[in-house]
Amino acid sequence: MTIFLPVAGVSIDLFLLVGVGALVGFLSGLFGVGGGFLLTPILMMVGIPPTVAAASDSCQIVGASASGAAAHFRLGNVDLKLGSILLVGGLVGAAIGVQIIKILRSLGNADFVIVVTYIVVLGSIGSYMFVESLQSLRRGTMTGKPHSSAKRGSLLAKLPLQMSFPRSGVQHSVFVPFLLCTLVGILAAIMGVGGGFIMVPMMVYLLRMPMHVAVGTDLFQILFTCAGVTFMQAVTNHTVDIVLAILLMVGSTIGAQIGARAGKRLRGDQLKILLASIVLLVMVKMAVGLVLTPSSLLSYAKGH
Amino acid sequence: MRRRTWILMVAGLLISSAMVPLAVASVQGGSPGLSVTPAVVDMGALYGGASLKVEGTVAPGAQVLVVVRGPEAAEAFNKKGRFGPVWVNVGHVSISGVPSLFLRYSSGPVKDMLTRESLSQDQLDDAAIKAQMLVEPKAMDQETIRDNYLSLKSQQGFYKEVEGAVKLGTPGPGGVPFVLDLPWSRKAPPALYDVTAYECRDGLVATKTTARLEVRETGLPEKIAALAKNRVYLYGMLCVLIAMVAGFGIDFIMARFGKRNLAGH
Missing domain, CATH: 1.20.5 (Single alpha-helices involved in coiled-coils or other helix-helix interfaces)
Structure with missing residues (x-):
């Protein structure tokens, strides 16, 4: 059964879109990632113009993260206090990142920098998570538990505006989550994704948050970030296809619910090793794509 | 009275002698009759492509070529190049002067129907399209970019050449009927397309006729697209x-x- 997408201007199989949405929604609910780094390339592969794919993807992430965040909120996995600081930091970082991209584009090597950034960031995070989770699984310890008692570096502990985050069971200076999230926001803007797959590992390893709370809190901040992006894309680029977004949402919201429940049944280490595997797979795919000779030396600069 | 009769007879003869070549041209095909059914394709909410029928008549002994062309518009591309061991975008290219869609269907092998000159003159094959393609900036490797453009369009299904798809019928008093069953791709965007039938004889295009095919958004998709734009x-x-x-x-x-x-x- 085919359906016509009015903004994309293409006709596509309805069940294919719902299925793709369900798969990405499942990952979203399971790991707290928006899924943009997976969904946009898949949509482009099935014939959606790149600009419409990216913008509509943001719109569906609003639905998926709303569903996932609400499910995690009921399970007590959303740290609203920390999430709000992360949100502000992420937005500041995104604004800085957009300016960096502008400068890189004017210099002419933006695409190369973007792809290399992708590979370095994904490779580093994925490898670290994978090795750490594997060691943890072998030891049979539960690292998904709060690490509030861990001795953090004396330098971080001496920073001003120390704040307690009871839901996450950690204490940090406001500057720590804010600056970390600003850095993630910069990377996310350069890489053109929501940043969930960077944010969750950052929360777990640097902020020492429990995995499940990191996932719920990340979904909370993704909801607001992607709502802003969707509105801006609709106003400035006219590339949000609501029909496409709704179909993806139908799949992804259900997938996110199932993912959130499945996540509850898995240990933090198991979640981390799964996410690490996906991150590494995407990284390998990108690295291979960089080296292989493309089927065509031309690609559409805007849509189609 | 006699003089009047003579004038009428001469006038009648002149008119009828003028009609003879017209009648002959009609039998020979003149310009091939052409119709596209449906002439308008509505892209509604559940649109999934369409089945079109292109019909007409040509003179006995002629072969037929049917070409569907999309509107010409400048298209912007990123061009990939090697940067050390990796492939990255190394510049932007603008391509214009060629149809956004080019579908060619023939009643037989095109190399036997038309000469190279005829193909070029009416832009009826890849080589002719390549020759008229405008690539900016001019400093780029023109030949490579032209080949890659055609290859990209071909991969998308927007450039296609099919031989033997046009079926010729039994000759009748009005000429030889032809028919083409044209599966219209659901990927083709809304636009006004030209459908041209070429009557080919002795390696040349004898006549050609063009009909319009309108592909348009209707119903809910049209309203959503308008809302998103306006x-x-x-x-x-x-x-x-x-x-x-x-x-x-x-x-x-x-x-x-x-x-x-x-x-x-």
Whole structure:
């Protein structure tokens, strides 16, 4: 059964879109990632113009993260206090990142920098998570538990505006989550994704948050970030296809619910090793794509 | 009276002698009759492509070529190049002067129907399209870019050449009927397309006729596209609102469904 997408201007199989949405929604609910780094390339592969794919993807992430965040909120996995600081930091970082991209584009090597950034960031995070989770699984310890008692570096502990985050069971200076999230926001803007797959590992390893709370809190901040992006894309680029977004949402919201429940049944280490595997797979795919000779030396600069 | 009769007779003879070549041209095909059914393709909510029928008549002994052309518009591309061991975008290219879509169907092998000159003159094959393609900036490797453009369009199904798809019927008093069953790709964007039938004889294009094919958005897709284009703030807010309502709504339903399941256990 085919359906016509009015903004994309293409006709596509309805069940294919719902299925793709369900798969990405499942990952979203399971790991707290928006899924943009997976969904946009898949949509482009099935014939959606790149600009419409990216913008509509943001719109569906609003639905998926709303569903996932609400499910995690009921399970007590959303740290609203920390999430709000992360949100502000992420937005500041995104604004800085957009300016960096502008400068890189004017210099002419933006695409190369973007792809290399992708590979370095994904490779580093994925490898670290994978090795750490594997060691943890072998030891049979539960690292998904709060690490509030861990001795953090004396330098971080001496920073001003120390704040307690009871839901996450950690204490940090406001500057720590804010600056970390600003850095993630910069990377996310350069890489053109929501940043969930960077944010969750950052929360777990640097902020020492429990995995499940990191996932719920990340979904909370993704909801607001992607709502802003969707509105801006609709106003400035006219590339949000609501029909496409709704179909993806139908799949992804259900997938996110199932993912959130499945996540509850898995240990933090198991979640981390799964996410690490996906991150590494995407990284390998990108690295291979960089080296292989493309089927065509031309690609559409805007849509189609 | 006699003089008047003579004038009428001479006038009659002149008119009828003038009509003879016209009648002959009609039998020989003149310009091939052409119709596209349906002439308008509506892209509604459940649009999934269309089946078109192109019909007409040509003179006995002629071969037929049917070409569908999309509107010409400049298209912007990124060009990939090697940067050390990796492939990255190394520049931008603008291509114009060629149809956005080019579908060619023939009643037989085109190399036997038309000479190289005829193909070039009416831009009826890849080589002719390549020759008329405008590539900016000119400093780029023109030949490589032209080949890659045709290859990209071909991969998308927007450039295609099929031999033997046009079927010729039994000659009749009006000429030889031809028919082409044309599966219209659901990927082809809304636009006004030209469908041209070429009557080919002795390696040359004897005559050609063009009909219009309109592919347009209708119904809900048309309204949504208009809203997205003309009332951007309202559309943007609606998109966010619908997404949030859908997300929280599904969560609400799933929460209730889950509770009921637990109660059942």
